[in-house]
Amino acid sequence: MNILIVGLNHNTAPVEIREKVAFDGPMLEEAMNILKESRVVKENIILSTCNRVEIYASVSDIDAGIENIKDFISGFHQVNRDLLDNSLYIHKGKEAVKHMFRVASSLDSMVVGEPQILGQLKDAFDAAMKNRTTGVYLNKLMRKSVSVAKRIRTETKISENAVSISFAAVELAKKIFDDLSTKAFMLMGAGEMGELAARHLINNGVKDVYFTNRTEARAEEFAAEFKGKAVPFETFVDELVHTDIVICSTGARHYTLLKDQVRRTMKSRKQKPMFIIDIAVPRNVDPEIGKLDNVYLYTVDDLNQIVDSNKQERAKEAEKAEGIVVEEIGSFVKWTKSLSATPTIIALRNRAEEIRKTELEKTLAKLGPMEEKQIRSIENLTSLIVNKLIHFPTSALKSENENKEQMLDIVQQLFKLEIESDNNDKT
């Protein structure tokens, strides 16, 4: 049995191709069920996210499996095979295990350490379990990948510290205010970055949201979208008294927030701390404001610097994580090897035991009545002989060996053992 991964991601395929081969919604389970019918592909799980589409499979024959899966993708999505061949990557055996672990641990992600991928992978696995398209190999591989990802998350700091400006802003806000659910937030102006930061703050539970804009209609629009309140631009300073977090993102060519305004505001809010983020270029907030007590002013450059150093930190942690992946591959490969010998060993034992029992019964019948103790001795003798005889072939099969497949084959022939040709038991 061989593990195979065929897929594409943000590195190998542009979004135009990725969206063509994505398995969205109900399509996913349908696809897994179609692939299940294949004679080569014994188990399959399909992962489809906006950055990657991957098919995990265990196949009886690698080359046939690759062809089979490629044909399936191009057929299912009506995509030209040549186009696919350029974007698809293929990982087999040990490389596939490594790839799986790296994907689960977010080492292969566009932003290394972003944790969503593990959840997406679990969802794909659940769908596969529901549709019974997996078996021992992929089940074990999936569970192992999840545990590797968890180990990496606890043993390294790969997912710590924000790597985007808006997340960095939220993290800082939490270090200043602790609990955001009692805090109010104001967005001055519009702008993509401002909107994104606003969204993150709202997701993190800020209580009140104010919007102000020179064009009042824009502020109204935002207020409607985020269930906030629009504040006229002329009087926004009055609202600052209730505002703990301010994001400035207007297109003004001059300072829109002056030191005197903030000083007066701080006085009337009894010095309750204020976190001001100036993401406008040119700057909207007088930098002198940052020197006021209990006012924390960050510019877009400050946030960028934080993000950069966090990214470097993550890169360092990613190296540690790669080490863990290598370590874990070893233990998984060992397991798959031992697994393939197990049915043969069991069959060999059963065969020997079967012979022993029938012969023992025949002999006991011939000998006629005997004492319990004598019967036990004969039984023990037969068991000992049989166990000693099969001990050597069994331990040879269990050991790590280059010609293991050949050996399994020979043992099966010598003892006329019947082994199911695959391990398709749905556990």
Next chain:
Amino acid sequence: MQIELNVLLFELALTCYFLATIAGLFEIFRGKKTTSRLAIYLSVIGFAFHTANIIIRYIEGGHIPVTNMHEATSFFSWCVLILFFFHEFRYKLGLLSSFIMPIVFILMFSASIFPREIKVLSPVLQSYWFGIHVVLAFLGDAAFAMACGIGIMYLIQERFVKSKNLGGLFQKLPSLQALDDINYHLITLGFPLLTFAMITGVIWANSAWGTYWRWDPKEVWSLITWLIYALVIHLRLTLGWRGKKAAILSIVGFVIVIFAFFGVTFILKGRHIFM
């Protein structure tokens, strides 16, 4: 030479606090390893020895053991620990042990310098006001000690946020708001305790000496301490002296507490002298 049990227990507690302080400081200066948990375990073990020591002295002396400088300072640090454990388990503030255990250790270490014999309380002072007065006073002082430690944490964290230096220590320290809130809670806990300690002290003085107030140095400095913390609370409520200013004031306040505790005894002698 035979070592008394209570002395042995004291030394064990002192050693544990010393190790806990080292573990706590290690966490600050060698950021990689997390030794905070170790610091907490050590302080819990030390606290157990310390409690046993205090109980033995209580039984032998027949009253709360605060009648000489050794006992008083030791009891002081014991009270700080009680508040420390409460805050550690209730709020789980990162690095709290790194800032409180040094205070506990310094107090214990000073206690170890003073003579240790158990004194009998002079009959004139024997009254149940004594117990109430000292417990209130020491718990109040302990709250101010905690407020000082948390004030120092605030100043460090505030400096990180202002200077945009967001390193490992910044990540480990609690948020500014949490520190400021707890600092204020501690002061509003310490202040009424001190107030009641002074009231019971005055009543006790009257029953012991027949006068309520004699402008004894200890009394004067207690009044100064009381005024300082009254001012801290007042400024916060009226002018919004929170955050950095409140943190600095809570450190200044504790320096005065310490002076009232040691300085008055050694420099300005009065009737509160323990020996």
